[in-house]
Amino acid sequence: MRLDIERVVSFNCTRLMLFLAFSLTVWSKLLGEMPEPVNVVEGISEYHLDNGLKVLTVPDPSIPTLTINVIVRAGSRNEPYGQKGIAHLLEHMMFKGTATFPDVRNIIRRNGWSMQASTWNDFTNYEATMPGTPENLEKIIHFEADRFANLRLTSAQLAEELKIVLNENTNAKASPENLLTEQMISMALPWHNYGRATIGNQGDLSKITVDSLNSFRQTYYRTDNATVVLAGRFEPELALNTIKKHFGGINRPQAAQPIESTVDPPQSGERRITVRGIVGKPVAALLYHGPAGAHEDFAAFEIFVSALMDTTPGYLWAQERFRSADRVSREIIGDGQLWGRVSGLKQRGFVELYGTMPKDSNPEALLHELIVATEHFADKLTSKEIQSAKRRVLARMQRQLLDLRSFAVELRYWESLGDWRLYFLHRDRIENVRLEDVQRVAKRYLHRDNRTEGLYFASSEPALTEIQESFAPQKDLGGFPRESSIAVGEWIDPDPTTVENRVIRRTFPSGVKVALLPKKTRGSIVHARLTFRIGSNQMQAISADALLLLPDLITSTNAKAATRERIPGSVGLGTTSGNRTVEGLSITIYSEKQYFLRMLDRLNELLSEPLFTQKEFEALKRTNVDSLERRLGLPYPLADAQLRRSNTQSLKEELKSLKSTTFADVLSCYRSLTGKVHGEFVAVGDFDTETVVAKVKPTLARWQSELKLQSPIGDRFASTSTELQIDGSPSACFAGELYVPIGSEHPDYVALLVAHRVWMLYRLIPRISQDVGLSYYYSNSFQPVPGMTQVQVSLRATCDSARLPELKQAITDSFSSLQTTEITADELSIAKEQLANAARMKFLSDKSLLSSLAETTSEDRTFLDEFNLAERIKHVGLAEVHQAAQRHLIFDRMIIAVAGDLASSNAHDQ
Secondary structure: OOOOHHHHHHHHHHHHHHHHHHHHHHHHHHHOOOOOOOEEEOOEEEEEOOOOOEEEEEEOOOOOEEEEEEEEOOOHHHOOOOOOOHHHHHHHHOOOOOOOOOOHHHHHHHHOOEEEEEEOOOOEEEEEEEEOOHHHHHHHHHHHHHHHHHOOOOHHHHHHHHHHHHHHHHHHOOOHHHHHHHHHHHHHOOOOHHHOOOOOOHHHHHHOOHHHHHHHHHHHOOHHHEEEEEEEOOOHHHHHHHHHHHHOOOOOOOOOOOOOOOOOOOOOOOEEEEEOOOOOOOEEEEEEEEOOOOOOHHHHHHHHHHHHHOOOOEOOOOOEEOOOOOOOOHHHHOOOOEEEEEEEOOOOEEEEEEEEOOOOOOHHHHHHHHHHHHHOHHHHOOHHHHHHHHHHHHHHHHHHHHOHHHHHHHHHHHHHOOOOOHHHHHHHHHHHOOHHHHHHHHHHHOOHHHEEEEEEOOOOOOOOOOOOOOOOOHHHHOOOOOOOOOOOOOOOOOOHHHHHOOOEEEEOOOOOEEEEEEOOOHHHEEEEEEEEEEOHHHHHHOOHHHHHHHHHHHOOHHHHHHHHHHOOOOOOOOEEEEEEOOOEEEEEEEEEHHHHHHHHHHHHHHOOOOOOOHHHHHHHHHHHHHHHHHHHOOHHHHHHHHHHOOOOOOHHHHHHHHHHOOHHHHHHHHHHOOOOEEEEEEEEEOOOHHHHHHHHHHHHOOOOOOOOOOOOOOOOOOOOEEEEEOOOOOEEEEEEEEEEOOOOOOOOHHHHHHHHHHHHHHHHHHHHHHOOOOOOOEEEEEEEOOOOOOEEEEEEEEEEHHHHHHHHHHHHHHHHHHHHOOOOHHHHHHHHHHHHHHHHHOOOOHHHHHHHHHHHHHOOOOHHHHHHHHHHHHHOOHHHHHHHHHHHOOHHHOEEEEEEOHHHHHHHHO
């Protein structure tokens, strides 16, 4: 029989072509082609997966990092009765692992991720930042999808984490302001969950089980109730395919989400809550119900608060101080302060206003003045004040857009209100707010019958205020530009040698050093810093209290206004701010490229003669006195200040000294800055280096550097222990510092640096936090002492006062373990990886680049020294590290201060 070769070949080719076509179709559906976005606004694209997951991408290849936020649109608002605090507790438990990723802490360490989470009324957010590589993109999305769907919890894990959460709960309620806030909001909202603190209460928390955690997670951690935000350096198509690969397989639950039905009725008269305690200062507080965050009234509501405070109001959990306390009588408030916050939540909003008074005062008088100032403020408002308030709020929003990581985090709030595009709608609404809008909103919401009063130490026909349901028409959410107008920066390889090759360094005849790093930045922003490092002889002649106040005075409102008159012209987003440093002070400039040279001219004016006023000096002095008095009654500030003191004065003596500081002292301190001081000027941004050098030369020529700087720490390195009793304090603090007499060139330096990291990761943290839940907040650092051949190891840890003896013993044991237990090769490897990641983080933003540039310049180093240090870390051996740990990390050599109710801790110990 003859075989028909031609027919067989034709048939097989046809089968092959059909197979390939089918395979490509399946593969395309599995990976997905780059879909069209559902919405695009100013460079932000929105995509939807079939299971309801929303994805937002904000790519910027000039940023070396990748930030991912997984937003769950559920928070304390969604908690069942009897389980207050479960949303926040679940946030903690989400780090306990899955079958695929059983050791979350190890995953984070090995990959060098920076991770944090937050819980609020309307959302829970999980954020991670890391170098923007395809490998990290795959790992983090796999990790987030796996724990979103497959979290594995045990009763033992819950018991361990519950100790930490209960400790956090205790510390949050330690201050009278926090306690008053919690009870005042509860009175204002008696039915709605917004009236219950996100941190929960200890009674409910103690009864939560693994089953209840899993039930809450399965109810609200679902793909159609979540949004993934990617921002920074990534390939959009690869990112979407990776998200589909790991999140796309998570099934959308068939059951609908629970219906929220609780709504507080309109308030029909003023309410008052009184709280009494033995710590802190008297507080008067007000709360007014207001519109929800997506409501059209919220923009005018926010502008009213900004105008009242004369600053940008705080929101979410942040609070901001009034620029001036002049809204109330100085005779009543004395040395107290005013601060406030505006909250626009999903279902309603409110504004909170607070004021403190001198000890033993009656807050009733201050409460009356706050009421009058608030409820009559709209009557005397001017269009000029409205414009100033609008500029402040819009400038804050623009700064968020320029800082991509901050903007990605900001989106969690607007997404929780219902749609991330509300951010841009709110911005448009702010721009369109008029004086009449603010007065209308003030009349509607800021009146007696809508007010709740709080003090720490009927009536006519009520005016009912209905709070409308939040609604944003789709037509208002469209029409935004698809492309971002913000200039994109350039990518610089985060390698010390590459960065150093771009740095221009100069030294003026006066000895002042200049270091400039020209590069294109996001939004064409220039960051610059001028630092004064005061020499030892000058430091002895300068009032330390005057130096504390001087940075804020140099850049005071009046001083900057005077420079605007001398150097006219807009500076866009340009700002100058002063900060006290360990060795002197610094002035930081944040400016758009086109206004940078003008900002330098204004800087020169600020340093040519004192432009601040005595009134500003008195106000700032009161603020610092109030701050120091508050610190006297709080464990962490008190213990921390005890170790940071550069002289033998007690804190009470320092307070007395600050109170006696005069305006003449500050003027004398200001004039000394043109004398014998060290300093450097550094800048990062898009500029011409020679033009900048020529511009700053007249300013810097006034300095004359000394030959040697002396550290303000002095020679007090001997081991001491100080106990600071605070009667009735529920929390306590352990503060310790260890000084090791070696410099960065010492043979033991690198081995000690690595040994310290091993001690922190494997000996300290498991003993005080992860394993026993002793301390919720702790910090630790390793740094050379400027101007000295010393290394400082610093440790701070808080706990319940009753458990302070346990904390001290755990810290002691962590040091002792270095003498009794060998460091392992795995511990050494991870410690090196973490140090390498920390070194790379110095180059991952323009702000961190600026700080690193200032640090290296002041110490006559370059970024090549960073490269050499990294090489030394790579090659240090296990034996060297173990020997350095045993030789230098010894608990008995520490300087220690503990603060809290030590009497109760000793009684508990017995």
